[in-house]
Amino acid sequence: MSMNASWSSNSPCAGCRLLRRKCKRLECVFAPFFPPDEPQKFAKVHKVFGAGNVAKLLKRLHHSKREDAVKSLAYEAEMRLRDPVYGCVGVICLLQHQLRQLQTDLSSAMSHLSMYQSLGFQGHDMINNQMMMGSNGYDAAAPSVN
Numbered sequence: 001m002s003m004n005a006s007w008s009s010n011s012p013c014a015g016c017r018l019l020r021r022k023c024k025r026l027e028c029v030f031a032p033f034f035p036p037d038e039p040q041k042f043a044k045v046h047k048v049f050g051a052g053n054v055a056k057l058l059k060r061l062h063h064s065k066r067e068d069a070v071k072s073l074a075y076e077a078e079m080r081l082r083d084p085v086y087g088c089v090g091v092i093c094l095l096q097h098q099l100r101q102l103q104t105d106l107s108s109a110m111s112h113l114s115m116y117q118s119l120g121f122q123g124h125d126m127i128n129n130q131m132m133m134g135s136n137g138y139d140a141a142a143p144s145v146n
């Protein structure tokens with residue numbers, strides 16, 4: 001948990017400060033996740049989801065899940081503010097598109113590789129056959145025809 005030792009004992013968490021209420025640190029659902037030195041984190045989450053909804057959501061979750069929930073809420077809020085139309089879905093779609101492109105490139109590279117490998121083996125056979133012919137004397141000892 002990212003409780004800051006540097007918190008002065010009187011300063012409210014970023015949530016309570018923005019909501020202008022007294023922060024009872026031990027009972028405050030925001031306090032463990034929204035330290036006073038990161039006011040923007042709470043401001044963005046509040047702007048997108050609303051402090052009341054965030055508090056309700058966190059209270060419904062087990063303590064062990066709350067930090068991850070806050071991280072995803074903060075990320076989603078950040079992306080929604082940057083891209084009001086698609087939010088983080090825009091990033092997900094972009095990454096899915098890149099993933100599909102890379103899968104296509106990979107399967108194309110694999111099929112090229114297997115094609116070159118099969119050509120390579122044929123080439124080896126041809127070289128071996130020529131060497132065998134040479135050792136039988138067909139080429140090396142062939143009389144020159146004038």
Ligand SMILES: [Zn+2]
Nearest residue numbers: 013016023028
């Ligand atoms: Zn608080």
